Amino acid sequence: MTDRYAMYIDTSKCMACRGCQVACKQWNDLQGYVPGVRETVNTGTYENPLRLDPQTWTRIKFREYDDGERFQWLFLKEGCMHCAEAACVDVCPTRALKHGPHGITTYERDLCNGCGYCSQFCPFHVPQLEVINRLTGEAKNSKCTFCQDRTTNGLNPACVKTCPAGALDWGDRNAILDKAKARVELLKTEWGFPKANIYGETQLGGLGRIYVLTAPPSAYDLPEKPSYPVSATLWQKILQPVGGVVLTVTTLGAFVVYLASRRHIEMEKVE
């Protein structure tokens, strides 16, 4: 597929300035510091906020890794992976989440009814449900859209545009993969990162984010082998058609029995 685009994320170049977090909030009109509502709390780490939330679609994750030979401070840009086999798209009953242009998993906020299935079936726990009222169930999902409004108009995503270290790039997925492979080779041979690897090339049909990692994925708390949830397959591919067949057959069966009974039963003899 040539029309699939991807984001290149080079963790060996990232310096954790978190400019991408700011640019994302700015472009997508998300809340940053709101006195009394969203305040910055010192938690003893540079990570802020501590996890993705409805107003934070991307953030830098800080991890410390020591393999016995050297110590590394790892910075990972988190966010929606835009999987080719996206469980969220399959479980979404409203088609608010769907596969869009350039292989982006797009999100249409107006169509979302807040059921929250996406947040529970994503193997990366990315979609964040903004629960407005837990009692009535009013909620809205939110997640990274790869700045669909920018990328479909020939611009780079806001985070890529702002990255001062050149750690981020955006483009045709095959070109990005080539760039990542060349970078990994360089890291292995010249920079002294024997464990450098690419993450996202094959996982879940190929991710929309191609990571260049300098340590094993588990060091970044990335799932080594993320898998499409079995429950989503069971639900979407088995229960739905089986349910439809069972209910149709039951209805038709009742109708046939009704017609047959009308022919055979003599109501005059029944009280």
Next chain:
Amino acid sequence: MSVKIKGTSGTFQIRWIPKYTFLERLGHWVHAAAYIPLAITGFMLFAPWFEPLTQGSAGQTYRFLHRIFSIALGIMPIVYAVLQPRRLWMHLRENFRFTREDIGWLKAAIPYYILGRHVEMPPQPRFNTGERLNAVTIIIGTVLFGVTGLLMWFGRGYIPTWMYRLAVIIHDLTAIVTFAMFIVHFFLAVVHPLMWQSLVSMRYGVVSESYAREHHAMWYYGEKRAREMWEKHKAEKEEQQPAEQER
């Protein structure tokens, strides 16, 4: 036969005997009034068959309605348990009790409901095999609905995702099974010509004496006597068999 034709005037006299109490009937109709909208709003989210209806604020409204009706569905048995705990216990005992007659009933049910042949039906207590199967499905289904529903409603974000996913799967399976049961129940209770007394009994709480004798002999005569009569009836039939074959 309980229907007596007096003289030449042709008036019917049917002896009605009570089958359901007021609370039983109320409970039935509250459950029905809650279950049907729950099924409609639930199946919207289950599959993309009704996709345009589930989108945006419309979907939000249906999800809200699903919660409202689920409260009615869940509260009703609790209220019943508070008001008449002994009777609820009796219901549970009689509905979860299956005997050897049930196999015979299931075998005889198909020719009975299609052809109207009643002779082969073994005696049944106050609820026959089909009614008990329906009751068992609804009771277990409502408990599963309640547990998984509350998990999804209040647990999302707090419980691990595997538990939420399992809850969704169980909720859906229960919905398919109970809705199939609902179709059968609706058909037999409302549509089927032989079962015209069922709606009457769910409205007024009574069935005719002849109906009770014919369909619920164990309840009408008592278990022991009903079984004796059934054995006698079978023996008589076996004697008649050779005569029928000659014909």
